[in-house]
Amino acid sequence: xxxxxxxxxxxxxxxxxxxxxxxxxxxxxxxxxxxxxxxxxxxxxxxxxxxxxxxxxxxxxxxxxxxxxxxxxxxxxxxxxxxxxxxxxxxxxxxxxxxxxxxxxxxxxxxxxxxxxxxxxxxxxxxxxxxxxxxxxxxxxxxxxxxxxxxxxxxxxxxxxxxxxxxxxxxxxxxxxxxxxxxxxxxxxxxxxxxxxxxxxxxxxxxxxxxxxxxxxxxxxxxxxxxxxx
Amino acid sequence: xxxxxxxxxxxxxxxxxxxxxxxxxxxxxxxxxxxxxxxxxxxxxxxxxxxxxxxxxxxxxxxxxxxxxxxxxxxxxxxxxxxxxxxxxxxxxxxxxxxxxxxxxxxxxxxxxxxxxxxxxxxxxxxxxxxxxxxxxxxxxxxxxxxxxxxxxxxxxxxxxxxxxxxxxxxxxxxxxxxxxxxxxxxxxxxxxxxxxxxxxxxxxxxxxxxxxxxxxxxxxxxxxxxxxx
Numbered sequence: 001x002x003x004x005x006x007x008x009x010x011x012x013x014x015x016x017x018x019x020x021x022x023x024x025x026x027x028x029x030x031x032x033x034x035x036x037x038x039x040x041x042x043x044x045x046x047x048x049x050x051x052x053x054x055x056x057x058x059x060x061x062x063x064x065x066x067x068x069x070x071x072x073x074x075x076x077x078x079x080x081x082x083x084x085x086x087x088x089x090x091x092x093x094x095x096x097x098x099x100x101x102x103x104x105x106x107x108x109x110x111x112x113x114x115x116x117x118x119x120x121x122x123x124x125x126x127x128x129x130x131x132x133x134x135x136x137x138x139x140x141x142x143x144x145x146x147x148x149x150x151x152x153x154x155x156x157x158x159x160x161x162x163x164x165x166x167x168x169x170x171x172x173x174x175x176x177x178x179x180x181x182x183x184x185x186x187x188x189x190x191x192x193x194x195x196x197x198x199x200x201x202x203x204x205x206x207x208x209x210x211x212x213x214x215x216x217x218x219x220x221x222x223x224x225x226x227x228x229x230x
Numbered sequence: 231x232x233x234x235x236x237x238x239x240x241x242x243x244x245x246x247x248x249x250x251x252x253x254x255x256x257x258x259x260x261x262x263x264x265x266x267x268x269x270x271x272x273x274x275x276x277x278x279x280x281x282x283x284x285x286x287x288x289x290x291x292x293x294x295x296x297x298x299x300x301x302x303x304x305x306x307x308x309x310x311x312x313x314x315x316x317x318x319x320x321x322x323x324x325x326x327x328x329x330x331x332x333x334x335x336x337x338x339x340x341x342x343x344x345x346x347x348x349x350x351x352x353x354x355x356x357x358x359x360x361x362x363x364x365x366x367x368x369x370x371x372x373x374x375x376x377x378x379x380x381x382x383x384x385x386x387x388x389x390x391x392x393x394x395x396x397x398x399x400x401x402x403x404x405x406x407x408x409x410x411x412x413x414x415x416x417x418x419x420x421x422x423x424x425x426x427x428x429x430x431x432x433x434x435x436x437x438x439x440x441x442x443x444x445x446x447x448x449x450x451x452x453x454x455x456x457x458x459x460x
Contacts (some may be wrong), residue, residue: 046381047331058320065295066326073319089303090288096296101277104334151276 002027005044005052005060007034008214009115009183011107012064013051014176015099019068019169021207022084023075027053035120064103068169084169095163098155098170106148106177113141114184122218145181149192156194175202179211183221189230196230204228232257235274235282235290237264238444239345239413241337242294243281244406245329249298249399251437252314253305257283265350294333298399314399325393328385328400336378336407343371344414352448375411379422386424405432409441415452419460426460434458 004020004027006013020027032041034050045052045062053061053070061070072085085092117133125131152174155162163170178199181187189196202208212226224230234250234257236243250257262271264280275282275292283291283300291300302315315322347363355361382404385392393400408429411417419426432438442456454460 047327047335059324061320061323062327063330065330066323069299069326070319070323073322089300090291092303093291093296093300094289096299097277097292100293100295105277 001056003030003054004028005030005032005041005050005054007032007050008216009111009119009180010034010050011111011173011177011180012049012067012103014179014211015064015103015169015173016051016053016067016071017211018172018176018205018207019071019084021205021210022082022172023071023079025075033123064099068099072169081166084167084172086164086166086168091164095168095170098163099168099173102148102170102173102177106174109144110141110148110186111177111180113137114181114186117141118184119216119219126218142186145186146188146191148177149188149195152195152198153192156198162198171198171202175199175208176211179203179208182225183214184219185222185225200229231286233260233284234258235260235262235271235280235284237262237280238446239341239349239410240264240280241341241403241407241410242279242297242333244409244441245294245333245399245403246281246283246297246301247441248402248406248435248437249301249314251435251440252312252402253301253309255305263353294329298329302399311396314397314402316394316396316398321394325398325400328393329398329403332378332400332403332407336404339374340371340378340416341407341410343367344411344416347371348414349446349449356448372416375416376418376421378407379418379425382425382428383422386428392428401428401432405429405438406441409433409438412455413444413451414449415455430459 002020002025004013004016006017006029008031017027032038032050034041034048037048042048044060047062049063051064051067053067055061061067072083076083076085085095117137121129121131121133152162159165161167161171162174178187203212215221232250232255234243234246236247236259238261247257262268262280264271264278267278272278274290277292279293281294281297283297285291291297302313306313306315315325347367351359351361351363382392389395391397391401392404408417408425433442445451
């Protein structure tokens with residue numbers, strides 16, 4: 001049995017849920033608001049980051065780098081030609097570059113700000129903290145996401161999928177990232193037609209359904225969020 | 231021929247130099263001040279991050295995740311029982327967790343601030359920019375490094391090396407991280423005896439020598455920096 005400690009609007013958590021779905025593994029999900037830094041969670045992952053994957057009685061696998069590679073090492077071979085890391089070292093390097101890009105950098109530059117300002121602060125406000133969003137952080141996120149969309153469009157100009165001729169971790173990472181921003185109504189789709197078409201392909205994968213059904217208490221997604229054709 | 235695009239005080243760059251030395255590969259080094267975001271460099275790595283490894287005519291391998299895995303995939307087997315990623319998936323996960331910790335998190339929390347305030351700003355000041363260090367950033371770095379040292383001591387309490395019974399990427403990453411802070415005179419060694427002993431072991435590896443000989447123009451390291459016994 002695999003348990004995944006995750007948060008619904010965490011990009012690397014969503015990436016791993018998509019990977020597990022491609023491997024046809026249904027994990028037991030355990031939600032963690034990582035920013036609360038609960039002592040019990042820090043015992044499991046002292047870095048306090050998500051996701052954390054626990055398989056049976058093995059030690060927890062912590063962080064997106066370790067989890068992605070662990071799943072490829074233990075499940076990749078069985079996927080045959082649907083393996084999410086390609087077979088050549090050079091192609092694998094390209095997939096990893098983009099997986100780091102979308103699961104870490106996009107999160108630093110876009111979704112990190114959006115989730116903090118639109119979600120985490122509201123959670124804190126319910127407990128008497130300061131809930132007013134910082135408009136300069138939101139402005140930065142809105143400017144940065146345009147750069148990322150342009151980069152996706154640039155990649156799709158030369159390739160069927162982000163890292164090459166087959167779907168890979170890179171596509172799942174970028175789709176996970178955009179899905180979090182889209183939940184918060186922050187993807188300017190009208191400016192990025194190629195990216196939108198690619199995202200519709202990603203959204204139609206069976207593994208995407210549970211993500212599109214997720215709702216968090218304090219923020220409702222826009223109507224188009226769960227539509228496959230939008 | 232392998233070319234490594236690096237910066238002398240970049241933690242992930244130093245990690246890869248140490249890995250290459252363990253593989254007995256002498257790379258051609260090409261220094262890049264990544265914060266300048268030179269257009270020619272952004273063509274090689276659009277993320278603008280270091281290190282970038284280029285082997286012969288293959289596409290560049292960008293970022294610490296991709297480079298570490300690339301070197302294990304192409305050179306790890308030849309290292310035999312000195313391989314820097316262990317053989318079991320669970321142990322590999324532990325090495326990757328700690329490699330991410332020291333090459334990314336330590337850099338975010340400690341060396342990123344130190345290099346920005348003590349090095350990059352001076353470089354900018356030479357060109358007429360603002361060169362005064364932000365004392366709150368330095369305070370944060372100095373507080374954070376104590377937490378990291380305590381964590382290293384905690385790990386060494388139960389293990390010979392940071393991730394287990396053999397030297398791995400985790401040790402090279404932590405040593406790379408500490409060596410950058412040490413160059414800037416910012417490691418409170420007197421508070422961390424076990425960590426100091428372990429770091430002396432790391433420093434005595436042949437691959438460490440070129441790092442200890444590196445000097446940057448604007449800042450000289452303290453005297454103990456290059457001493458194997460300090």
